[in-house]
Amino acid sequence: MKPRVPRPTSPEDALPDSILLPAGPFPITWRRSKRARRLSLRLSRAGDSVVVTLPPRVSPQTGLSLLNAHRDWIVRQLQRQPAAISFAAGSIIPINGVAHTIHHTPEGRGGAWIDTDHKLHVSGDAAFLGRRVRDFLLTLAQKRLGQRLQELAGRSGFAPKTFALRDATSRWGSCSTAGRIMLNWRLIMAPHFVQDYVILHELAHMKHHNHSAAFWTLVDQMCPTRNEAELWLKNHGLSLMRAG
Template sequence: MTADGGGTETVAIASGQVTVCWRRSTRARRISMRIDARSGHVVLTLPPRGRREDALALLRSHSSWVAANLARVPQAPRWRDGGHILLDGRPHAIRHCPQARRGVWIEGDVVHVSGEVEFLVRRLTTFLREQARTRLGACLETLARETGLRPSRLTIRDTRSRWGSCTADGAIMLCWRLVMAPREVQHYVIAHELAHLRHMNHGPDFWMLVDRLTPHRRHAETWLRRDGAVLLRDMQE
């Protein structure tokens, strides 16, 4: 752990070796521990005067809990020639075309990637970000037009803890990884954020509006709880 409380290291506990990400927060009142579903690491957050020794004691005293929760973290997707990538919830085969000069393109259910193999993951990530802006943006525009709920702007980001957000000034943010989820799930998340343009809370009126905007709420919430974490994992070659 560095002087400011950050950094990553491997720590031995009773259940085996785990990767620990250290955080220090001025808002934290006590040491806390969680599993980061995106990286598969244990995150230990310390208050300003929290001690590393106490955090390690907390980690080691909960070895069984850590092992059980790490076992539930889905394996990171492997993006490589012959593997597959999700788009709108449908698997598309990845075909590496090193001699081509077309970037990334789709033919049927196959995503073709040109260039050197070491750039394959980066090119696919850029491609999906572009697809997210196009596809999620189109869904947002359609639903906004149908409902009269128009955001001030749309941004596409890579977020760790949320699929979307809406600010007080009407700006909507969507996570680019949402483009890998089924369209019904995309529709629900977008409807959820549009509903915040009228209700900046999660009260009964908000949920009534969400249910009027989309028929997919129950299915989408179940899908995100069951399968959403795998989309947050860092992609591997």
């Protein structure tokens, strides 16, 4: 048996996976990009890590120096992040854009259900409440978003091959060249006009697999409320991405 030859190490292998902030360690995501023209530092879309992007000729040590020099900036950015939506008893969560209060109803049956007073009742042991809320939203998203996709596809003349939900923290949807549309299940918490915009956005990708001027012209034709929906996502999307 030949001895295993160790894989050559690179400077990236020695980079830390977190940075120490006053509140404790905070995750770092290192990215080497051939297309990046400059070294950059940003928070991830979900706000759960700081992303350092290294252009081809920039050393990891330079990226680390930038990171350490901007600790205060990272702290300020984190302080500006909206609070995550909690799936806990007493919490208020949006469903189709409407605020609902989570009520633990241990003696109830059926997992979770909504009453006429915009209360989301969750039965069973309190230890499983968060999971049951998530399962309820996933089931609702599969039904509501799936039906709406079919309706809007029929109106626009597009015919997606398949539909699936995804659990993403940075994207609301995607459309493959094969016609497979995937939507973020957290979209079920957004208002209907925002859901429609994301669905129509992905349907437009069935004709234009890019973000060209022709693509946006088509989106505007199909979705007159595009600007309002984008503004809503800009103001509230991060809270939904961090829900759970």
